[in-house]
Amino acid sequence: xxxxxxxxxxxxxxxxxxxxxxxxxxxxxxxxxxxxxxxxxxxxxxxxxxxxxxxxxxxxxxxxxxxxxxxxxxxxxxxxxxxxxxxxxxxxxxxxxxxxxxxxxxxxxxxxxxxxxxxxxxxxxxxxxxxxxxxxxxxxxxxxxxxxxxxxxxxxxxxxxxxxxxxxxxxxxxxxxxxxxxxxxxxxxxxxxxxxxxxxxxxxxxxxxxxxxxxxxxxxxxxxxxxxxxxxxxxxxxxxxxxxxxxxxxxxxxxxxxxxxxxxxxxxxxxxxxxxxxxxxxxxxxxxxxxxxxxxxxxxxxxxxxxxxxxxxxxxxxxxxxxxxxxxxxxxxxxxxxxxxxxx
Amino acid sequence: xxxxxxxxxxxxxxxxxxxxxxxxxxxxxxxxxxxxxxxxxxxxxxxxxxxxxxxxxxxxxxxxxxxxxxxxxxxxxxxxxxxxxxxxxxxxxxxxxxxxxxxxxxxxxxxxxxxxxxxxxxxxxxxxxxxxxxxxxxxxxxxxxxxxxxxxxxxxxxxxxxxxxxxxxxxxxxxxxxxxxxxxxxxxxxxxxxxxxxxxxxxxxxxxxxxxxxxxxxxxxxxxxxxxxxxxxxxxxxxxxxxxxxxxxxxxxxxxxxxxxxxxxxxxxxxxxxxxxxxxxxxxxxxxxxxxxxxxxxxxxxxxxxxxxxxxxxxxxxxxxxxxxxxxxxxxxxxxxxxxxxxx
DNA sequence: CCGACTTTGTAGAACGTTCTCCACGATGGG
DNA sequence: CCCATCGTGGAGAACGTTCTACAAAGTCGG
Numbered sequence: 001x002x003x004x005x006x007x008x009x010x011x012x013x014x015x016x017x018x019x020x021x022x023x024x025x026x027x028x029x030x031x032x033x034x035x036x037x038x039x040x041x042x043x044x045x046x047x048x049x050x051x052x053x054x055x056x057x058x059x060x061x062x063x064x065x066x067x068x069x070x071x072x073x074x075x076x077x078x079x080x081x082x083x084x085x086x087x088x089x090x091x092x093x094x095x096x097x098x099x100x101x102x103x104x105x106x107x108x109x110x111x112x113x114x115x116x117x118x119x120x121x122x123x124x125x126x127x128x129x130x131x132x133x134x135x136x137x138x139x140x141x142x143x144x145x146x147x148x149x150x151x152x153x154x155x156x157x158x159x160x161x162x163x164x165x166x167x168x169x170x171x172x173x174x175x176x177x178x179x180x181x182x183x184x185x186x187x188x189x190x191x192x193x194x195x196x197x198x199x200x201x202x203x204x205x206x207x208x209x210x211x212x213x214x215x216x217x218x219x220x221x222x223x224x225x226x227x228x229x230x231x232x233x234x235x236x237x238x239x240x241x242x243x244x245x246x247x248x249x250x251x252x253x254x255x256x257x258x259x260x261x262x263x264x265x266x267x268x269x270x271x272x273x274x275x276x277x278x279x280x281x282x283x284x285x286x287x288x289x290x291x292x293x294x295x296x297x298x299x300x301x302x303x304x305x306x307x308x309x310x311x312x313x314x315x316x317x318x319x320x321x322x323x324x325x326x327x328x329x330x331x332x333x334x335x336x337x338x339x340x341x342x343x344x
Numbered sequence: 345x346x347x348x349x350x351x352x353x354x355x356x357x358x359x360x361x362x363x364x365x366x367x368x369x370x371x372x373x374x375x376x377x378x379x380x381x382x383x384x385x386x387x388x389x390x391x392x393x394x395x396x397x398x399x400x401x402x403x404x405x406x407x408x409x410x411x412x413x414x415x416x417x418x419x420x421x422x423x424x425x426x427x428x429x430x431x432x433x434x435x436x437x438x439x440x441x442x443x444x445x446x447x448x449x450x451x452x453x454x455x456x457x458x459x460x461x462x463x464x465x466x467x468x469x470x471x472x473x474x475x476x477x478x479x480x481x482x483x484x485x486x487x488x489x490x491x492x493x494x495x496x497x498x499x500x501x502x503x504x505x506x507x508x509x510x511x512x513x514x515x516x517x518x519x520x521x522x523x524x525x526x527x528x529x530x531x532x533x534x535x536x537x538x539x540x541x542x543x544x545x546x547x548x549x550x551x552x553x554x555x556x557x558x559x560x561x562x563x564x565x566x567x568x569x570x571x572x573x574x575x576x577x578x579x580x581x582x583x584x585x586x587x588x589x590x591x592x593x594x595x596x597x598x599x600x601x602x603x604x605x606x607x608x609x610x611x612x613x614x615x616x617x618x619x620x621x622x623x624x625x626x627x628x629x630x631x632x633x634x635x636x637x638x639x640x641x642x643x644x645x646x647x648x649x650x651x652x653x654x655x656x657x658x659x660x661x662x663x664x665x666x667x668x669x670x671x672x673x674x675x676x677x678x679x680x681x682x683x684x685x686x687x688x
Numbered sequence: 689c690c691g692a693c694t695t696t697g698t699a700g701a702a703c704g705t706t707c708t709c710c711a712c713g714a715t716g717g718g
Numbered sequence: 719c720c721c722a723t724c725g726t727g728g729a730g731a732a733c734g735t736t737c738t739a740c741a742a743a744g745t746c747g748g
Contacts (some may be wrong), residue, residue: 022728027706035726057404058466059704062733066402070463072556076426076445077629085420098461100414101445103429106692117442121412121465122402182514230629272635285421285574290607291616291635366698371736379696403734406703681745 010031010051012332017163019047030055034218057098068314070118071101072111073129078228078256080301081129084150087305088127095313097124108132108196115141127305135197146315148308149238153200160315161325162308164299166186166202169330170196170251172297173279174213176332177249180340181218182277186247188236188257191225203253222247226257230267235262241268241276248277248341255280255287255296262294273339283333291336345440354397365390374399395628405466413656414462415445416455417473420598422572422600424626424645425473428494431649432471439657441468452476452540469656479541487604490659492652497544504659506652510546511553513641513674514595517623518557520639520676521593524684525622526619527563532580532601535569547597550625554595566591571600577604585612585620592620592685599624599631599640602681617683627677637679643670 012030015024021040028036029044047053057066060242071088073081073206086100100123104114118126119141131138141147142275143157149163170187177185187210189203207223209275226236233252240247241264252258257281260279262272270276283298307326348431356374359398360367365384372380373388391397401410413431419427421435432443433621444467450459455477462470463485474495485491488501494506514531532556533547542548551567570580584591585608596602602624606616614620624631627642651670658664 009704013704023705024707024728024730025726028727031706033707036620040727054460054464055466056466056704057461057464058402058410059733060706061402062406062704062735063706064733066465068446068461076420076429077423079421079423082420089447089449098446098458098465100465101420101447102442103426103433103445114442117401117412117444120398120401121410121442121444222733230633250637259633259635268633286630286633287628289574289603289636290610291603291637292633293635328650353734357734367735368700368737369696375736377737381696384697400734404704404736406705406734407736408703524703641718 009056010053011056012053014048014051015044018051019044029205046294047070052173053154055251065124065316066122067096067098068121068123068128069097069099069125069309069316070115070121070123071099071127071129072115072118072131073101073134074106074111076103077254077335078254079284079286080254080299083284083301084129084305084308086310087302087304087307090302091306091309092313097313106132108134108193112137119145125316127308127312130202132193132196134195146312148312148315151202152306153202153205155200155323155325160302160308160311160323162311162328163205163325164202164304164328164330166205166330167212169281169297169299170206170209172332173212173251173281174217174219176295176334177251177277177279177338178217178219180249180277180338182249182341184222184247185214185219185249185251186240186263187221187223187232188226188240188250189223190228190253190254206253211288226252226260228254228257230256230260230263233257233262234264237261237262237264238267241265241270248275249279249338250276251279251281253281255282255284255294258294258296259286259292273337274340277338277341279338287333287335293337295335295338296333298331298333300331304328353400354395355400358395359388359391359397362395363387363568396687400610409468411440411442411464412465412467413441413443413463413469413471413653414459414467415463415471415473416459417445417447418450418455418476420447422598422626424598424629424643427628427645428473428649428652429433431646431651432653433649434646435650435653436657441657445672450476452478452537456481456549463489471652471656472498474546476537476540478539485512490656492656494648494652495546496542497546497549498542499667499669501667504652504655504667506648506655506672507549507641507669508546508648508672510674511556513555513625513643513676514550514553516641516674516676517595517625518554518561518563520678521595521623521682522561523561524593524621524682526593526685527594528566528589528591529558529563529595530584531565531567532570532577532584532594532596532605533567534572534597550597558576570596570604572598572601574600574604574607577601577606578608579604579609581605582611582621585609585614593682594620595623595625597625599626599628599638602638602640603630603636617681619686621682621685623682631677631679637681639679639682640677642675642677644675648672657681 016026104111125146127148138149147159195341211221226232280294280296283296287294360370446458450454469490471492491503555565570576624638624640627640630638631638
């Protein structure tokens with residue numbers, strides 16, 4: 001009749017028939033629930049193996065879990081997220097959970113739509129990496145699904161958080177540059193998310209730490225907004241470096257932005273580190289590349305990811321109900337993009 | 345407040361009640377199926393808006409589609425995939441489909457598990473980027489779910505393909521280097537996937553094109569296997585450059601591997617492009633960075649992604665049943681990592 | 689006006705799980 | 719022995735959709 005389009009799936013019913021038990025029994029084995037004798041256990045497992053049975057996650061989602069963890073991020077281009085994700089995957093390896101990633105772009109509404117998609121797909125837990133969605137929306141989501149927020153320092157009773165001590169990171173950089181003899185040290189940080197209600201975004205905390213450290217050294221802070229992209233760094237760098245008394249050192253809140261500054265400096269004929277010391281943030285793989293050699297701040301992305309995953313699973317499996325925050329200590333990685341400034 | 349944990353969802357039943365119609369009617373409106381009067385259409389839409397209704401994708405999956413497209417890739421670290429994904433997202437913007445990404449790592453079995461996860465989650469279509477899974481498994485999957493394979497040149501009646509003309513890409517590079525006067529031009533390409541049954545992986549086609557071009561120029565080909573990672577490029581580069589008559593130019597099958605070669609050259613005191621010309625592949629964002637300036641081959645990743653998405657949706661929505669292949673023409677982007685070799 | 693269509697809307701059966709009850713037999717204390 | 723308890727397994731109702739039938743109400747040509 002029909003050209004047999006799609007081969008039909010093996011279902012729990014098939015397994016039950018094969019093992020000569022009820023579907024309820026198979027379900028119990030599947031979830032290793034209480035009330036199953038070892039004998040039946042084994043028979044069912046054998047039947048599942050013979051038929052190459054795999055539970056239909058979509059169907060599971062109708063009643064219980066889908067064994068899916070969603071990770072929201074803005075862009076795949078920031079390889080720091082790859083570090084985080086490695087940690088997540090590693091932590092979840094061997095478990096039954098699958099990680100699916102939504103790359104939503106930088107728009108708040110697109111991110112919100114992506115998060116909703118994940119909720120609609122009945123994901124068991126969400127990891128939101130520095131979400132641009134409004135705080136209210138994140139809180140509403142967290143009310144529905146276990147959620148871990150990475151990046152933002154704002155805490156909430158309803159979701160867990162994993163952050164890096166960005167203020168300490170900024171201090172490390174300022175101390176390093178000040179020790180080299182720099183006095184005009186500028187900061188490029190992402191512009192705030194307007195109206196998003198997040199008070200303590202990574203960039204805000206970074207800026208706070210930077211300002212405090214500068215004051216501690218008796219130096220005048222100079223901060224400029226720059227999108228965390230090559231282009232953003234380039235534009236801000238161009239402005240800073242064309243000014244009358246240009247800084248002798250620039251720290252950027254992301255490696256990729258620092259590399260934009262690099263291009264601006266190159267165009268203006270400024271050598272690095274001769275005429276300008278440059279520091280990035282995140283210590284992504286690019287920073288370590290032979291031709292790049294960018295001094296940066298390591299955030300142990302993999303550890304952050306692993307921690308987030310562990311915390312999330314605790315929540316998903318109901319082993320913890322209190323919210324929790326984890327902070328990582330950053331570490332300065334000095335490479336050859338920083339040096340003492342010219343003698344004035 | 346009540347201590348009730350999870351607020352219940354708005355379902356199709358709620359909408360039906362609000363609009364004073366049957367759930368079947370609401371479903372029809374949702375799928376804009378045949379047999380709905382404009383009046384009812386409007387009433388239902390109003391009710392959906394009032395209640396802020398969103399269809400439950402997991403439930404949809406039980407019967408029909410989930411409006412989800414899965415993208416399989418090995419690692420987020422290769423930013424070429426970000427280009428592809430941008431294209432996919434852009435093509436699907438405004439549609440009802442959500443894109444979810446599985447980063448499965450390089451292992452064949454892990455990739456297979458990830459693909460199965462996607463099938464189990466009842467995704468409507470899959471885009472597999474240079475899958476390491478065996479060909480047989482991919483064919484089996486494509487039998488069940490509409491699938492587009494990106495990268496591998498092997499065609500099949502059961503899935504669509506989007507490829508880059510890698511042989512042409514290799515020729516572009518060899519021609520460029522030969523024109524500069526190079527005669528010892530080595531190729532670093534990924535090792536084949538053993539036992540995977542793919543005959544025409546991107547790297548195999550690249551190697552073929554390279555060999556043909558070298559012969560055309562009367563030059564002796566010299567190919568070496570190298571994983572497409574910084575480390576892989578470094579190791580292969582070290583070996584090549586320490587040998588007696590080291591090549592004066594190296595082309596790598598991926599930018600990231602070329603950057604590994606860069607490190608090897610730096611360690612051996614070889615300048616680029618003075619002592620060694622270096623060419624990458626994919627023209628990822630790193631290649632264009634100010635301190636990098638790597639000559640590379642552009643593959644129009646975004647276009648590949650957009651094309652793959654368009655082809656996939658045609659299949660998903662049943663507008664096409666014949667398999668289809670699309671090939672892109674690569675373009676050489678010359679930067680400052682290539683120059684004439686030293687006069688011998 | 690009458691039958692034959694067409695259009696619009698509904699009832700209700702899937703889909704593949706989970707999970708709450710419930711039944712049944714075996715055990716054991718009194 | 720009787721009755722409560724326990725351990726094991728099964729029946730069957732959800733879960734939120736889709737979609738096939740089918741009923742009811744027009745519409746229209748003759």
